[in-house]
Amino acid sequence: MGKLDNKVAFITGAGSGMGAAQSLLFAKEGAKIIAADINLEGVKKIVEKIKEDGGEAVAVEIDVSDSSSVKDAVKEGLESFERIDVLSNTAGVLDDYAPTLETSEELWDKIININLKGVYNVTNAVLPQMIDNKEGVVINIASIAAFVAGGGGAAYTAAKHGIAGYTKQLSFDYGNKGIRANAIAPGAVESGMTKEIFESGDAAVMESVNSVPAGRYGSPEEIATAALFLASEDSSFMHGAIMPVDGGWLVK
Template sequence: MNGKLQGKFAVVTGAGSGMGRAISARFAVEGATVAALDVNSEAAQETADIIESHGGQAISVRVDVSDAASVTRAAQLVTSRFERVDILANNAGVLDSYAPLLETSEELWDHVLNVDLKSLFLVTKALLPTMIDRGGGVVVNTSSIAGFVAGGGGIAYTSAKHGVIGFTKQLTADYGRKGIRANAICPGAVETEMTQSLFESGDAAVMESVRAVPAGRYAQPEEIANLALFLANDESAFVHGAAYLIDGGWTVR
């Protein structure tokens, strides 16, 4: 049987671990050829190897999504290897350890905003022209519950993730009629390598917020990947500019 993304070409940033690896694998299972992008070249290659070991097709590309020159090089490599780009999943991100304003250095602020928000500007701008030229495509951006409410991160992370939702909506307004369909995923607590140390730190505020989730557990990366798949395929063809909470009920409180 053909998968839901059969014949599609997908680019996933932050593909070396966690949600990015799960999204890459899910896309590949459904028939997409995947470009796994990550700042950690070994992790990106491991994702590509996993996909190919299960019969899929993938390439790995090292990229610093916060650096314009690095993004340009990566985009050129992808477009030289792929016939086109049908799907872009902007997933790369970093945390700020729930740092409030007075504990946030300018260096931390810049790092989080550059990776979590500026990267969408750089990567999408680099790949959007080829998507439009080939008739359109899908952009799936990873935001967070911190894009809706306070308490899902610190001042830098929350600011960046609010920005991701704004970026997604404006991208829709500007390019929806040119065939670009953009939406955002907004996870709550997800059990990944990046969050493991935070959840295991024993910080009272962090642990209390997670314990209060109605679902009673963290999300698994594969559950986030399932939502990414829905937004990437034609089943969601009329979904434009939306921000989907997938948080186990965290934000109902």
Template sequence: MTWEPTLKSPADLVDLRGRVVCISGAASGIGKAQVELFLDAGASVVALDIDDTGLQRLYASLPDHAERLMCKTVDLTVPEQVDQAVAAGKQAFGVIDTLCNTAGYLDGYARSLDTAESLWDRVFEINVKAMYRLTNALLPDMLERRSGVIVNMASIAGFQAGGGGAAYTSSKHAVIGFTRQLSFDYGRSGIRVNAICPGMIETAMTEDVLADPDSKLVKTLKRVPAGRLGRPEDIACVALFLCGPGADFIHGAAMVVDGGLMVK
């Protein structure tokens, strides 16, 4: 049997021309970096976030891509709003064939006894249930076409303690489990599902934790092999690869992107 390459040039690895990508948590941080990078790669983007002002700023900052960008304010904890956002994206672009579940919520590193049930529920509602909800809203069409890509945002907290509190760490373990089960259930039907597990990334969600540059935590984080904290663009680049043709044989992976934090 002779193997024939399916990609004609290295640029084809991340060529998303003709693709329509739905990105949650799109108004800031990693989600915003994904929107910008995916547009540059030729995709059309349905950008979802609860932050209406942030979405307006995002749209205004990308005038050259206005025809390929739709921003939709949505509360992912409300099923009706999720369904409406998906319907609006399909009406705008005809199809949504790629999903980046990027929205997330941090618990302030609260230990179990310090975690109110309402905080636990909030973390799981956004980090896990909203992911399940948005995925299930798009899966039927993907299965009908026998083609689709899903990238879920997990964390190194999905592998080890200390990357968050009790609720956050538990939720990110759940995200990795959900990713693997999706891949197991639907991979043979043409759906490719993977997770990204970032280390500490400089975003609005982590700014309180990283506020003191002289703190023991920040100094420890900067001693990783990469020699710096992570940036949203570091994660967006990996998401772009996982969504592109070059990652066609990657299924059910939980890809660690932490600057080497977990090797110590």
């Protein structure tokens, strides 16, 4: 028996990194996967892998910053599997650690629209049918930048603080309707979004990564394991939590 048998999971950013790792792990634990990403070709490869391993999955194209695209993707997913039990809002982008005076309005809007508005768009599209079903799990991927400065630039930090507050409010508003909303706050994790930064060998970045108690960056699979915990009944008494999975970044 898998931890997610007979569940359907909708995962954004599923074409790479933490979203892909969640898709593969959740499928192994028995979930049917609606793998959503703006890169349709990338997410199709994840779906192929799930099917090769005996799981069920569909790939859908989504631009989380566009409410029309989100509604279409959710509709397509529901047409395939009829319900969504678990939502993981994982899609996101970095702002290259830009301070506010180096953040153009265009960059600000891009980061906020994808990282924060995107969570709102997808949650609002999925939540009504969860409420109708009287149960559902929402997992939002925040960041240690939801707690402290230095995990990103001005726009990224603002967006991740917003995700933390939004997650708490979701729990407050809908916990009594059978919805569990929690967030994960990853530290430095090697993924498609951060690979270029880590490979650059930037001294300041690597000092931050290597100075945590773990002495290394994390893997997408380690974040997926935490997400599985939140998606499953193992975390049935957790509501509105922002759970650091950061190698000890926040103890510094």
